[in-house]
Amino acid sequence: MSNVMIDSNSLFHSYVKIFIKDVYNLTHAKKGLFQYYNRLIDSVEVCGIVAAIDKNRRVATFYVDDSTGIIECGIWHEKIVETPQLGSLVRARGKVNEYNGRTQIFCLDIFIMQDPNYELLHFSQAIHYRSECKPLEIETPESRSAETEDGSDTMSSxxxxxxxxxxxxxxxxxxxxxxxxxxxxxxxxxxxxxxxxxxxxxxxxxxxxxxxxxxxxxxxxxxxxxxxxxxxxxxxxxxxx
CATH class of the missing domain: 1.10.10.1080 (Stn1, N-terminal wHTH domain)
Incomplete structure (x- = not known):
C-alpha cells in the first residue's frame, strides 16, 4: 500500500469515534491497520461505562461498555491522569490491537467524563463517521417495484x-x-x-x-x-x- 493512499485518507491520522460493536467488526488489513468499511484506520475513540477493572504491575485494563459491546482498554499506569472507577463514564483513545485472538484498544489516554451529555455527542459523531465510511445503498425503481408486486411492502407496513x-x-x-x-x-x-x-x-x-x-x-x-x-x-x- 502506497503512502499516497494512506495520506489521502483523512481518518487514518485521527482517532475515529466509533461504536464498540464496530471495533469488533473491523477487518485486519495488515500489521497495525484495519479496514473500516472503505477506509483504513489504526486509532479509535470509544465512550462508555467502566464495567470491570483488571490491574497488574505495569498495565491497567478497563472494560468499557457502550451498550453495543464491551472491549478491553489497556493503558500504562504512568499514563493515567485520573483513575476511573466502576461505573465511571470514560472516553478512551488508542490503537486497535489483536492479542491472543482478542481485539483490544491500547490507550494513549483515558479520561473520566463529568458531563453525561458527552456520551450522546460521541454517539452522534460515531454515526457521522460511519456514514462517511459506509458505501451508500441506493434503492432503484426496479427493486421498489418488485417489493410492491409481491405484497411484501404492504405486509411490512x-x-x-x-x-x-x-x-x-x-x-x-x-x-x-x-x-x-x-x-x-x-x-x-x-x-x-x-x-x-x-x-x-x-x-x-x-x-x-x-x-x-x-x-x-x-x-x-x-x-x-x-x-x-x-x-x-x-x-x-x-x-x-
Missing part, C-alpha cells in the same frame, strides 16, 4: 403499525410506573423491556444505532399525539405525570 403500537404502550407504561420526570430518548435504551420488545418485533440483529433512532421516532410520535411533551434540547416528559 401492517407489521410496523402493530410493532409501533406495542412499543409506544410499553414506553408509556414504563414512564408511568417509574420516577422519571424528564428524559432524553436515548436514555431509554437502558430500559431492557423496551429494547427487548423492539428487537423481538424488528429483529434481534438490530444495531444500537437503529434502536436509538427507533426510540427517538417513537417519542416524537407520542409528542405529536399529546402523550409526551417536548421541553427543550430534545428532552421529553410524560404529560400529567
Amino acid at each position: 401492517t407489521t410496523n403499525m402493530i410493532t409501533d403500537a406495542n412499543v409506544k404502550a410499553a414506553l408509556v407504561a414504563c414512564l408511568t410506573e417509574s420516577s422519571i420526570q424528564e428524559f432524553f430518548p436515548w436514555e431509554l435504551r437502558k430500559v431492557p423491556v423496551i429494547v427487548d420488545l423492539i428487537r423481538s418485533q424488528n429483529g434481534m440483529s438490530l444495531s444500537f444505532n437503529q434502536i436509538t433512532k427507533y426510540i427517538i421516532k417513537t417519542c416524537n410520535e407520542l409528542a405529536d399525539k399529546g402523550t409526551l411533551q417536548m421541553i427543550d434540547k430534545g428532552r421529553f416528559k410524560l404529560i400529567n405525570k
Whole structure:
C-alpha cells in the first residue's frame, strides 16, 4: 500500500469515534491497520461505562461498555491522569490491537467524563463517521417495484403499525410506573423491556444505532399525539405525570 493512499485518507491520522460493536467488526488489513468499511484506520475513540477493572504491575485494563459491546482498554499506569472507577463514564483513545485472538484498544489516554451529555455527542459523531465510511445503498425503481408486486411492502407496513403500537404502550407504561420526570430518548435504551420488545418485533440483529433512532421516532410520535411533551434540547416528559 502506497503512502499516497494512506495520506489521502483523512481518518487514518485521527482517532475515529466509533461504536464498540464496530471495533469488533473491523477487518485486519495488515500489521497495525484495519479496514473500516472503505477506509483504513489504526486509532479509535470509544465512550462508555467502566464495567470491570483488571490491574497488574505495569498495565491497567478497563472494560468499557457502550451498550453495543464491551472491549478491553489497556493503558500504562504512568499514563493515567485520573483513575476511573466502576461505573465511571470514560472516553478512551488508542490503537486497535489483536492479542491472543482478542481485539483490544491500547490507550494513549483515558479520561473520566463529568458531563453525561458527552456520551450522546460521541454517539452522534460515531454515526457521522460511519456514514462517511459506509458505501451508500441506493434503492432503484426496479427493486421498489418488485417489493410492491409481491405484497411484501404492504405486509411490512401492517407489521410496523402493530410493532409501533406495542412499543409506544410499553414506553408509556414504563414512564408511568417509574420516577422519571424528564428524559432524553436515548436514555431509554437502558430500559431492557423496551429494547427487548423492539428487537423481538424488528429483529434481534438490530444495531444500537437503529434502536436509538427507533426510540427517538417513537417519542416524537407520542409528542405529536399529546402523550409526551417536548421541553427543550430534545428532552421529553410524560404529560400529567
